Amino acid sequence: MEFFKVRTSGESHLINLVGTRGYSLQISIHSPSQYIRTNRDRIFPDWKNQTSMWVVIVLAQARCEMLDTGVLVETEKQILREQFIRYGFDVAFNLRDKGYLTDLIDPRTGYPLLSRPGQFPHDDTAVVKALLGYPIIKNKCRVVLHPNWGTSVYPGILISEAPPVMIEWMLRTVACLHGWEEVNAQQPIVNT
Numbered sequence: 302m303e304f305f306k307v308r309t310s311g312e313s314h315l316i317n318l319v320g321t322r323g324y325s326l327q328i329s330i331h332s333p334s335q336y337i338r339t340n341r342d343r344i345f346p347d348w349k350n351q352t353s354m355w356v357v358i359v360l361a362q363a364r365c366e367m368l369d370t371g372v373l374v375e376t377e378k379q380i381l382r383e384q385f386i387r388y389g390f391d392v393a394f395n396l397r398d399k400g401y402l403t404d405l406i407d408p409r410t411g412y413p414l415l416s417r418p419g420q421f422p423h424d425d426t427a428v429v430k431a432l433l434g435y436p437i438i439k440n441k442c443r444v445v446l447h448p449n450w451g452t453s454v455y456p457g458i459l460i461s462e463a464p465p466v467m468i469e470w471m472l473r474t475v476a477c478l479h480g481w482e483e484v485n486a487q488q489p490i491v492n493t
């Protein structure tokens with residue numbers, strides 16, 4: 302199903318995968334939005350002196366729409382949070398072992414998991430809107446509308462100082478270790 306046509310800059314590239322549950326995942330690497338450049342020290346105090354930062358968006362297709370509350374949505378959020386954190390920790394620790402500061406944001410709270418929390422949470426949906434241009438639906442919260450999956454999408458964010466080619470290699474390597482299969486692999490994934 303196509304909810305709308307993506308009209309982002311010609312530069313935008315995505316890596317597409319299928320996870321072990323048969324649902325899609327989509328990963329992209331971006332330079333930080335203007336908002337994050339301006340507010341980085343207040344959101345990620347331990348990144349104060351970092352010269353480079355890249356933002357990795359990991360979108361997981363969900364089995365249900367994320368608009369409502371209820372047992373099904375909460376269970377699905379828990380499953381996808383665990384899937385992202387397992388994957389994110391492997392990517393983050395492997396890059397940290399190579400000497401690159403890397404962290405992941407807890408999708409449930411908006412706070413970093415491997416460094417001190419900031420003055421306010423990182424707004425994952427605002428970042429998906431800023432960097433991928435996907436619209437946001439406002440209810441009591443803000444929910445991303447994906448071009449193909451609608452609101453059946455669960456966002457996860459990683460940040461790293463590693464060069465994009467190293468991040469890309471690690472994302473693909475760990476995805477393979479987690480049993481995720483790449484579809485139409487030839488697309489590059491860096492969006493500068």
Ligand code: B12
Nearest residue numbers: 336367369370408411423424425427440441442444445454
């Ligand atoms: C706080 C929060 C809530 C709050 C309300 C937040 C609100 N007023 O918008 C409550 C608890 C009500 C809530 C409810 C829901 N939530 Co909610 N929520 C969050 C959470 C933890 C933080 C969002 C946040 O910080 N908002 C900041 C807003 C409140 O502040 P603001 O001043 O308006 O805006 C500032 C920020 O945007 C800030 N900012 C920070 N970083 C950035 C980055 C950029 C680029 C920009 C421009 C700005 C910015 O700048 C602005 C000005 O200072 C996110 C998780 C995350 N990591 O993002 C999930 C999250 C957005 N929620 C989610 C969901 C699904 C819901 C629900 C719709 C359903 C559910 N079952 O949970 C329900 C609502 C149900 C209903 N019936 O309406 C999902 C959305 C998934 C998706 N597909 O997009 C998220 C991503 C959690 C998750 N991972 O599943 N939520």
